[in-house]
Amino acid sequence: MKKSYIFALFLTYSILSFSQAIEVEPSFRVSLKDLKMNSFEKDTTANAVVLYEYGKSYIEPHHYKLITEKKFKIKLLNKDGFKHASVNIHLYKKDNFMLEFVDDIVATTYNLENGEVVTTKLKKNQIFTEKYDDNHTIKKFTLPNIKEGSVISYSYKIESPFKFKYHPWYFQSDIPKVYSEYNTSIPANYRYHIKLIGGKKLAINENKLEKDCLRGGNGGVASCFVSRYAMKDMPAFIEESYMTTKYNYLSRIEYELETFSGFDGTKQDFTKSWKDVDKELRTDKNIGKQLRKSVKIEEILPQNIINEPDALKRAQAIYKFVQDNYTWNEEFAMFKDVSVKDLIKEKSSNATAINILLNILLEESGITSYPVLLSTRGNGFATKIFPVLTDFNYLIAKISIDGKDYLLDATDGYLTFGELPFRCLNQYARLLDFESESSWIDIQPASRSSKMYTVSLSFDENQNLTGTVKNRLTGYNAYFAKQDYFPNDEAYVEELTNNSPFIEISNHSVSTEQDSKMFSESYDIEYIQDETGENIYINPFVIKFFKENPFKLQERSYPIDLGFKRNYLYTTTLNINDNHTVKELPESVRLGLPNNTGEINFNVTQLGNVLSLTFKLSLNSEIYPAYYYPYLKEFMSKAVDIQKNSIIVLTSK
Known part of the structure; x- marks a missing residue:
C-alpha cells in the first residue's frame, strides 16, 4: 500500500x-x-x-x-x-x-x-x-x-x-x-x-x-x-x-x-518528556549511578561533623569539609568522566563529581539534598519547551532547612554557604527529584551585594592632605575581592596602588578570613593635591567605583544582565582646619531609574571646618530589559561624571 x-x-x-x-x-x-x-x-x-x-x-x-x-x-x-x-x-x-x-x-x-x-x-x-x-x-x-x-x-x-x-x-x-x-x-x-x-x-x-x-x-x-x-x-x-x-x-x-x-x-x-529524561538520568552512569554510590561517611567526615545535632550547622560543616579537602580541576564534565570513587581517592576532580559527593554526604548525614542541572552564563539558556540535555553543562546541590532553601557549589573555597559562583547566575535550573519528578527552579543570589567606603581626610601640620580609607564589601563584591587578594596579597596592593594615581598608599591591612561573608580592608593615604595659583583643587573620590561608563552603544537589543543587585556607598569627611576657606563645592545630584529600579544620591555639606560628602548608588534589579538601556546609559554616565568631576575648591587663608 x-x-x-x-x-x-x-x-x-x-x-x-x-x-x-x-x-x-x-x-x-x-x-x-x-x-x-x-x-x-x-x-x-x-x-x-x-x-x-x-x-x-x-x-x-x-x-x-x-x-x-x-x-x-x-x-x-x-x-x-x-x-x-x-x-x-x-x-x-x-x-x-x-x-x-x-x-x-x-x-x-x-x-x-x-x-x-x-x-x-x-x-x-x-x-x-x-x-x-x-x-x-x-x-x-x-x-x-x-x-x-x-x-x-x-x-x-x-x-x-x-x-x-x-x-x-x-x-x-x-x-x-x-x-x-x-x-x-x-x-x-x-x-x-x-x-x-x-x-x-x-x-x-x-x-x-x-x-x-x-x-x-x-x-x-x-x-x-x-x-x-x-x-x-x-x-x-x-x-x-x-x-x-x-x-x-x-x-x-x-x-x-x-x-x-x-x-x-x-x-x-527524539524529543522526550521530562518524565522520560528523569528515568534516563536515574540510571545514567555519570549522574544517577554516581548519586547512588554508597560511601561510609565515618571514613570520610570527622566525628564532630557527623554528631552535630543542628542540621544547618551540620550542612555548613559538610560543605566546608568538601571545599577544603577536594580540589576542582577546572572542568565541568556534566555527562562524562564522573567518578565519586576516583574523587575520594585522588582528592581532585571535575565540578560534577565534587558536587555529587557533596550531595551524597549531605544525604548520608540525614539532610535531604537534590542535584540540580544548570547551564552556566557562558553556555547559554537551557531550553524550557522540551528537554535538551546537551543544553546543561553544570551540576550543583539544593537543600532546604527550616523552610529556607540553599543552593550549594563546593568547587571554590572563596564561596560562602548558600552562594553560587558567578558563572552559575543564569536565571533558572532543573532540580532532579528521582522519587517524584524534576522541576524548574529560579537561580537568584541569596543577598544583595554592596561596596561601602569610608574616607577621612585632613591637612597635617605641613598642609599635606592625609587620611585613611576603610571599606567593607559583601556578597559577590567580597567574593571577587577574596579571589584577588588571597592568592597574592602583594600583587593585590600593587594593583590597588596602580589604580589610584593621585594617592600614596601605606599600612594596608585586611581583617577578613577566606571563608568570610565580607571583605574588609583599611589603609593610610597621602593625597597628591592639585594647586593652581591661590586655589587648591581636591577630588574627594580617592576611590572610584566606575572609571568609565560601561554602556557605549547607540542602542542595545539584548538585556542588561548584572547577575546580582548592587549597592554602592561612599562617604568622605574632609577637615580643612583653620588655614583654608571653601571657595566652591560640588552640586548635589539625585537621579532615579524608572519603576524604582535604581537611584543615585550625591550630597556635600559643610559644618564648620568639616566637609561631608555622601554618594549612594543602587541597582535594584539583577536583569534590566533592553528598553531600559538609554536610561541606564544616562544613569551610569552621571555616576561616572560625579566621581570624576566633583571638585572641592579651597583657598589658603
Whole structure:
C-alpha cells in the first residue's frame, strides 16, 4: 500500500507573527555598485558588511543525505575587515564511515583597479583540512588578493549523513548584513521544533507544501514542507558589559527533531518528556549511578561533623569539609568522566563529581539534598519547551532547612554557604527529584551585594592632605575581592596602588578570613593635591567605583544582565582646619531609574571646618530589559561624571 505523509510543522509564534515582502532582493552577483562602495551608510563603523547570503537545506532524494548549500557576498571596507576573508567550515563525524564533507567550493575576490574589474579565483591547493577534535574537522581557506574595498564571494555544499539535524541559520553576526535568506525543504516524516531566536522580525516568511518530494521503499511517499525565511538590514551584534553569552540573543533559526516516521511504519521519538529524561538520568552512569554510590561517611567526615545535632550547622560543616579537602580541576564534565570513587581517592576532580559527593554526604548525614542541572552564563539558556540535555553543562546541590532553601557549589573555597559562583547566575535550573519528578527552579543570589567606603581626610601640620580609607564589601563584591587578594596579597596592593594615581598608599591591612561573608580592608593615604595659583583643587573620590561608563552603544537589543543587585556607598569627611576657606563645592545630584529600579544620591555639606560628602548608588534589579538601556546609559554616565568631576575648591587663608 502506498504510504503518504502530510507534514505538520509547529513554528514559534514569533516566526508566524512577522511577515512582509522585500521590494528588491539583493543578488549573489557582484555589481559595480558593490565595488564602488566606500563605507556602509547604516553603520559607518563597520569594517566589513555581508551584502548577500543564501542557504538551502534539503534531503537528497536518491541517497537520502542532507544537503546544505551556502552562498556569501561580503564587502571588505578596510584592513580590519580582512579576517572575514578567512573561512572555516566545521564538519562533524561520528566515525570513519559517518561523516560530513564539503564539496563544490568556489571562491572569488573582486577588485576595481583603474576602472577595470579584476577577479582572482581561489585555487584547490589553497584549501586545507585541519583536525579540530575527535568528532570535528575544519575545512579552511582564505580568499586571495584581498584589498581594502574588495568584494569577496564564495559558495560551497555540505553533504551530511546526519539527516536528522538541519543546520541552524544565523541571520546576525559581528558585522552588519544587508540580506540573509535561508530555505529548507523538510520531508513530512520529519517533525521538527523550529525556534526563531533573537527577537528580530522576519522580512520574509513563506511556507508551502510540495507533494511527493521524497520516495522510499515499499512505495512510500512523503510530501515536503518548503520554507523561505529572510531578514534584511541586520545590525552587527556588538558584545558589551553585563551580558550572558551572545548566543542567547543572536538572531537565528534552530531545528530540533521531535519525531521521525519511517516508510516501513516505524516511529522514533527524539524529543522526550521530562518524565522520560528523569528515568534516563536515574540510571545514567555519570549522574544517577554516581548519586547512588554508597560511601561510609565515618571514613570520610570527622566525628564532630557527623554528631552535630543542628542540621544547618551540620550542612555548613559538610560543605566546608568538601571545599577544603577536594580540589576542582577546572572542568565541568556534566555527562562524562564522573567518578565519586576516583574523587575520594585522588582528592581532585571535575565540578560534577565534587558536587555529587557533596550531595551524597549531605544525604548520608540525614539532610535531604537534590542535584540540580544548570547551564552556566557562558553556555547559554537551557531550553524550557522540551528537554535538551546537551543544553546543561553544570551540576550543583539544593537543600532546604527550616523552610529556607540553599543552593550549594563546593568547587571554590572563596564561596560562602548558600552562594553560587558567578558563572552559575543564569536565571533558572532543573532540580532532579528521582522519587517524584524534576522541576524548574529560579537561580537568584541569596543577598544583595554592596561596596561601602569610608574616607577621612585632613591637612597635617605641613598642609599635606592625609587620611585613611576603610571599606567593607559583601556578597559577590567580597567574593571577587577574596579571589584577588588571597592568592597574592602583594600583587593585590600593587594593583590597588596602580589604580589610584593621585594617592600614596601605606599600612594596608585586611581583617577578613577566606571563608568570610565580607571583605574588609583599611589603609593610610597621602593625597597628591592639585594647586593652581591661590586655589587648591581636591577630588574627594580617592576611590572610584566606575572609571568609565560601561554602556557605549547607540542602542542595545539584548538585556542588561548584572547577575546580582548592587549597592554602592561612599562617604568622605574632609577637615580643612583653620588655614583654608571653601571657595566652591560640588552640586548635589539625585537621579532615579524608572519603576524604582535604581537611584543615585550625591550630597556635600559643610559644618564648620568639616566637609561631608555622601554618594549612594543602587541597582535594584539583577536583569534590566533592553528598553531600559538609554536610561541606564544616562544613569551610569552621571555616576561616572560625579566621581570624576566633583571638585572641592579651597583657598589658603
